Amino acid sequence: MSSSGKNVDSENGDLKPPIKGNSGWPKNCPQIKEEVTLNKYLLDANRTINLYSLDSYSFGTKNALYEKDASIMARFNRMKEEFAVYGMRRSVDAVLLVHQHKIPHVLLLQLGTTFFKLPGGELNRDETEVGGLKRLLNEILGHEEEEKEDPLAANWKIEDVIGNWWRPNFDPPQYPYIPAHITKPKEHKRLILVQLPEETKFIVPRNYRLVAAPVFELFDNAQGYGHIIASLPQALSRFNFNYL
Numbered sequence: 001m002s003s004s005g006k007n008v009d010s011e012n013g014d015l016k017p018p019i020k021g022n023s024g025w026p027k028n029c030p031q032i033k034e035e036v037t038l039n040k041y042l043l044d045a046n047r048t049i050n051l052y053s054l055d056s057y058s059f060g061t062k063n064a065l066y067e068k069d070a071s072i073m074a075r076f077n078r079m080k081e082e083f084a085v086y087g088m089r090r091s092v093d094a095v096l097l098v099h100q101h102k103i104p105h106v107l108l109l110q111l112g113t114t115f116f117k118l119p120g121g122e123l124n125r126d127e128t129e130v131g132g133l134k135r136l137l138n139e140i141l142g143h144e145e146e147e148k149e150d151p152l153a154a155n156w157k158i159e160d161v162i163g164n165w166w167r168p169n170f171d172p173p174q175y176p177y178i179p180a181h182i183t184k185p186k187e188h189k190r191l192i193l194v195q196l197p198e199e200t201k202f203i204v205p206r207n208y209r210l211v212a213a214p215v216f217e218l219f220d221n222a223q224g225y226g227h228i229i230a231s232l233p234q235a236l237s238r239f240n241f242n243y244l
Contacts, residue, residue, distance in 0.1 A: 006192050048240040049159065049195060051099040054212050056199045057069035060183055065140060065205035076170045079186060086125060089187040092133045093120030094194045094230065095162060098212055102243045106232055108225075109140070109204075112178075116213070120189070130158050141202045141210070155197050162235040163191035165228055174228065191228070191235065198244070 042079045069075035079089060095118065096107040108116045119140045123132040134156050165174045167187035178185055204210045213225070222230040 011030070046111055046240065047160070047238065048242050049097065049193070050242045051053065051097050051104060052196060052198050052244050054098045055099065055102050057196075058199075058201045059210060060201060060203045061206045062143075062203045063205065064207040066207070069241050072172070074236055080170050083186055089167075090123040090129075091121060091187060091189045092123060092136065093118035093131055093189060093191050093228075094137055094156075095191055095236075096194055096196055097236075097241075098196065099241070099243050100212065100214070102240055104215045104236065106215065106218065108211050108213050108229065110209040110211050111207065114230060116211075118229065129190060129192070133158065133194070137194070141204060143201075143203050155200070157195040157197075159193040159195045161190055162193050163228070163231065165189040165191070176231065189228075191232075193236075193239075 009164045021235055066074075082089065098105050098107065107119070109119055110116050119137060120133065121136045121140075123129065127135075137156050163176065165176055165188075166178050166182075167184045167189070168179050168182040168185055170186055174187070174189065202210055213229075216237065218225055218230055219233040220230060224230075
């Protein structure tokens with residue numbers, strides 16, 4: 001070994017390629033020996049979601065749907081009371097996607113002029129996330145006659161969990177992680193991607209509007225949509241979209 005740190009052939013002084021050990025390069029990083037191995041991992045992560053045009057869907061109205069609580073303060077007071085008895089609240093929100101001119105849009109419920117939310121809500125005790133999400137989607141966007149006959153009648157296809165948000169205290173802030181000093185979060189919210197059918201009719205409560213927001217408008221726009229909705233473009237970036 002020369003003083004410069006390069007490998008030199010002791011007989012003729014020619015440079016030799018660096019010695020490759022089992023630890024890989026950079027040091028202690030395992031080597032991927034075959035390209036097929038890398039391709040396997042890439043293909044396994046290659047999820048494709050079908051997006052249908054907004055024009056494929058129709059819309060109707062039904063009776064107004066009101067929140068359980070008359071105010072934000074009442075909501076957190078109820079959460080505090082229920083937490084003392086049942087523990088952490090579980091909730092789910094559905095991410096419903098369509099496209100316009102091959103641009104992904106997220107379906108949002110709009111209340112008034114400035115408040116937007118994903119369709120979803122609280123889970124009942126001992127209710128599964130899949131069953132609870134289907135129930136909530138039927139209550140919010142389903143046909144009222146279907147709700148009476150079969151609470152899971154609508155064709156909602158649950159695809160994937162794309163986000164977890166935690167409420168550490170009895171107040172509005174939620175985070176995509178549990179803060180280090182929090183041992184008992186007050187609410188856990190899952191964001192779940194739902195594959196829409198090729199066509200359907202949404203029946204929207206008359207006190208809401210169902211709007212399609214392009215992902216580029218949501219990106220980095222917590223001021224307009226809140227942190228959870230503004231995070232959706234990043235959460236959805238791991239999917240490929242098939243525009244139909």
